[in-house]
Every structure is written in structure tokens, then in C-alpha cells.
Amino acid sequence: MDSLAIADHLKNHGIKPSYPRIQIYKYLYDRRSHPTVDQIYNDLIKLIPTLSKTTIYNTLGLFINATLVKSFMLDENEKRYEIIIHDHSHFKCEKCNSIYDIPYDDIDLLPQQYNNFQIDEVQIFLRGICEDCLEQ
Amino acid sequence: MDSLAIADHLKNHGIKPSYPRIQIYKYLYDRRSHPTVDQIYNDLIKLIPTLSKTTIYNTLGLFINATLVKSFMLDENEKRYEIIIHDHSHFKCEKCNSIYDIPYDDIDLLPQQYNNFQIDEVQIFLRGICEDCLEQ
DNA sequence: AACTTCAGTGTAATCATTACATATATGATA
DNA sequence: TATCATATATGTAATGATTACACTGAAGTT
Structure with missing residues (x-):
């Protein structure tokens, strides 16, 4: 999914597609991994040098409200996030x-x-x- | 399960049955609830006025190692603990x-x-x- | 009784997450 | 284009669960 498609997708869910938001979504979408906030931060900071963790928390919160993303915990004390695709x-x-x-x-x-x-x-x-x- | 039975049970699993350990086990066993450390502390402090949270953490750690208890998280950021009974x-x-x-x-x-x-x-x-x- | 070992406690450190206040960007309107 | 209003992003500080650590105290053994 390219950035334009992601931007549309976010708009359709009532989320304004800013650059960080698009990149965070893209990260989850492309990797299909289950990253912690820390992992997202450490990877995306290379792309967006001004990125802050607060932005990641806020953005993921938005995504979760829009049921685009869900979080879960695997007994460690860090939440993990992933795109909602199928059960x-x-x-x-x-x-x-x-x-x-x-x-x-x-x-x-x-x-x-x-x-x-x-x-x-x-x-x-x-x-x-x-x-x-x-x-x- | 009375205190004596619990004491035996703990011994059988290589855990010395001190008073706090017995009471923590009893708490989990009798209530069959899924308490957080905080809930256990607030309830048992009435019974054991000198109880500390560290003791609860240590004791639950012992129980988990002995596979008497397991912990899980339900999306909040507090672990919950319960006696292992059946799936x-x-x-x-x-x-x-x-x-x-x-x-x-x-x-x-x-x-x-x-x-x-x-x-x-x-x-x-x-x-x-x-x-x-x-x-x- | 002295010694050893283990259990229990309190304080401080750690670390993920959240709250809050400020700065920046965007978009609409005149 | 300039201005204003609003939404977005950021940094710092607060919160709160958990862990680390060092000290105290009890129990048992010789």
C-alpha cells in the first residue's frame, strides 16, 4: 500500500493523514510484525528525525479508536500493536x-x-x- | 482448603510454608478471582498488618515457578494472578x-x-x- | 548461645505509559 | 496574501506497576 492509498484509507476512517500518521500506518502494514512502541520509535526515527514517542502513542490511540489497529500484551509489560486484518x-x-x-x-x-x-x-x-x- | 493442607501442598512443591505464603495462596484459592497485586495487598493487609507488596511479588513469583499459579494480562497494565486449576x-x-x-x-x-x-x-x-x- | 540460611520488609530505581503545556502546521476566510 | 482557528506534533514532567537491592528478623542446626 503506497502513501496515497494509506492517506485515503485514513481519511475514510476520519483521520487526517499527516506524514507521521501515514508512516506509522505504513510501518505496521508493510512489516506485519507486532512491534512495541519502542521498536516503532527506533525504526521510524531514522525516517522522521523529529518524531516523538508521544506522537506514536497518540497516533496508535487514534488508529485503535478507528478499529484500524489493535493492541495486545504477551505477558511482558509492553503493549504490542498490529494492523487488524482477520481473526x-x-x-x-x-x-x-x-x-x-x-x-x-x-x-x-x-x-x-x-x-x-x-x-x-x-x-x-x-x-x-x-x-x-x-x-x- | 485449610491452612494445614495448603502448607503441605506448598511443601510438596518445594516452597516453605510461611504465614504470608499460606495466606496468599489461600486468598487465591478461596476466592477464585483474578486479583491484581494491589487487590491482594489491600485485602490481606487487614490480616497481616506488616505485609509488603514486595512479599506478594516474591511469593507469586515462587508460585509461578512451581506452576501453582499463573499470571495473565487483560489489556490493562496490571498483571492478574490465579490458581492453576484446569484449562x-x-x-x-x-x-x-x-x-x-x-x-x-x-x-x-x-x-x-x-x-x-x-x-x-x-x-x-x-x-x-x-x-x-x-x-x- | 552462636551461626547459617531463608523469609520479609522498606526504600529506591526502572521503565512503559499518560498528562499537560507549548510549538508547529494546516486550512479557511477575508 | 495575511490572519485566524483548529488540529497536529513535540518535549518535559508525572504516574504507577514492577523490580533491584540492602537490611532486618525469624527459624533451625550444631
């Missing part, structure tokens, strides 16, 4: 620390007696050792 | 803020191509509105 769970490998996106199909997570609960969000975290690390 | 997911109601324990049966969370991944831990969080709040 998937996260697998974190304890050896290499990579975080895998794992698609899941419609799973019935609630037993019968919870049928009347309204579910707005599902987050699934798996922890273990990934195939690559197990082979070594 | 269940957490449902947080956005209205009343209660956290429900929801049992789940063996769900296949990994598609075929991840068959070789070793899963050590599963955490499932659901967010939404509970039946009681919906009825109001």
Missing part, C-alpha cells in the same frame, strides 16, 4: 521469541450456557516452541 | 467489568501445517457484554 491467534516461540500469526477458523469458544453473551473481541495466545527451533 | 478462558464484561472463567474443551487451535509446534500454554481472552448486563 488470528498469536504463537510465541520461547526459544527464538518470534511471534507467529496463526489463522483460525470459526471456533466455538463458548459452551452452550454462554450462548447469550455478546462477544466483541477474541484474543488467543499460544506459547511454546516452534517447528524450526525444535528441529535444531 | 479455561477468560471473558471480561465491558459493562460490569467482571471476569468470567469459561471452560473450554479440547479445541484444535492449530491448523494442520502447525502440527509440529510444541504448545506449552494456551490463553484465550474474550471481551464483550455478559448476559446479565445485556438483560438490563
Whole structure:
């Protein structure tokens, strides 16, 4: 997605497309990683020397309100952020620390007696050792 | 579970059963809630006037190492702790803020191509509105 | 009783996040 | 174009959970 397309996308969600906002979105979109604010800052500061962490926090807050981005925590004490694309769970490998996106199909997570609960969000975290690390 | 049984239980897991340790375990065991360190502190200080938060952190750390307790985060920035009993997911109601324990049966969370991944831990969080709040 | 070890406490440090005040840019209007 | 109003970006300081560390105190052993 190029900058123009991102600008349109943001406008459509009621967010004025400033340069930092576009770059932060692009960062999340292109990498498809699960960065912390610190990682975003350390990478984007090369591109935007005046960038501040506050701007990143503000921008991510906007994105989250517009349901463009969601945040989650993986037991560490730093939030991680990612573009919302489709339902998937996260697998974190304890050896290499990579975080895998794992698609899941419609799973019935609630037993019968919870049928009347309204579910707005599902987050699934798996922890273990990934195939690559197990082979070594 | 009375204090003696807890003391034995802790010993069996290599933890010397001091009074604060027993009371912290008992707290988690009896309430079956998902307290933060702050909640534990505010409640137990009535029982143990000299209790310090550091002791709670240390004790919970011990319990976690002995796999008696696990911690998780629900997007806020405070860890929550609970006795490990059986696999269940957490449902947080956005209205009343209660956290429900929801049992789940063996769900296949990994598609075929991840068959070789070793899963050590599963955490499932659901967010939404509970039946009681919906009825109001 | 003296010694050793482990448990508990208090204070201070760390670090992610938020609050706030200021500066800068943008866009509309005259 | 100049001016004004508003939104955006920035830097600094405050907050608050967690951790580090050093000291105190209890329990058990010889």
C-alpha cells in the first residue's frame, strides 16, 4: 500500500493523514510484525528525525479508536500493536521469541450456557516452541 | 482448603510454608478471582498488618515457578494472578467489568501445517457484554 | 548461645505509559 | 496574501506497576 492509498484509507476512517500518521500506518502494514512502541520509535526515527514517542502513542490511540489497529500484551509489560486484518491467534516461540500469526477458523469458544453473551473481541495466545527451533 | 493442607501442598512443591505464603495462596484459592497485586495487598493487609507488596511479588513469583499459579494480562497494565486449576478462558464484561472463567474443551487451535509446534500454554481472552448486563 | 540460611520488609530505581503545556502546521476566510 | 482557528506534533514532567537491592528478623542446626 503506497502513501496515497494509506492517506485515503485514513481519511475514510476520519483521520487526517499527516506524514507521521501515514508512516506509522505504513510501518505496521508493510512489516506485519507486532512491534512495541519502542521498536516503532527506533525504526521510524531514522525516517522522521523529529518524531516523538508521544506522537506514536497518540497516533496508535487514534488508529485503535478507528478499529484500524489493535493492541495486545504477551505477558511482558509492553503493549504490542498490529494492523487488524482477520481473526488470528498469536504463537510465541520461547526459544527464538518470534511471534507467529496463526489463522483460525470459526471456533466455538463458548459452551452452550454462554450462548447469550455478546462477544466483541477474541484474543488467543499460544506459547511454546516452534517447528524450526525444535528441529535444531 | 485449610491452612494445614495448603502448607503441605506448598511443601510438596518445594516452597516453605510461611504465614504470608499460606495466606496468599489461600486468598487465591478461596476466592477464585483474578486479583491484581494491589487487590491482594489491600485485602490481606487487614490480616497481616506488616505485609509488603514486595512479599506478594516474591511469593507469586515462587508460585509461578512451581506452576501453582499463573499470571495473565487483560489489556490493562496490571498483571492478574490465579490458581492453576484446569484449562479455561477468560471473558471480561465491558459493562460490569467482571471476569468470567469459561471452560473450554479440547479445541484444535492449530491448523494442520502447525502440527509440529510444541504448545506449552494456551490463553484465550474474550471481551464483550455478559448476559446479565445485556438483560438490563 | 552462636551461626547459617531463608523469609520479609522498606526504600529506591526502572521503565512503559499518560498528562499537560507549548510549538508547529494546516486550512479557511477575508 | 495575511490572519485566524483548529488540529497536529513535540518535549518535559508525572504516574504507577514492577523490580533491584540492602537490611532486618525469624527459624533451625550444631
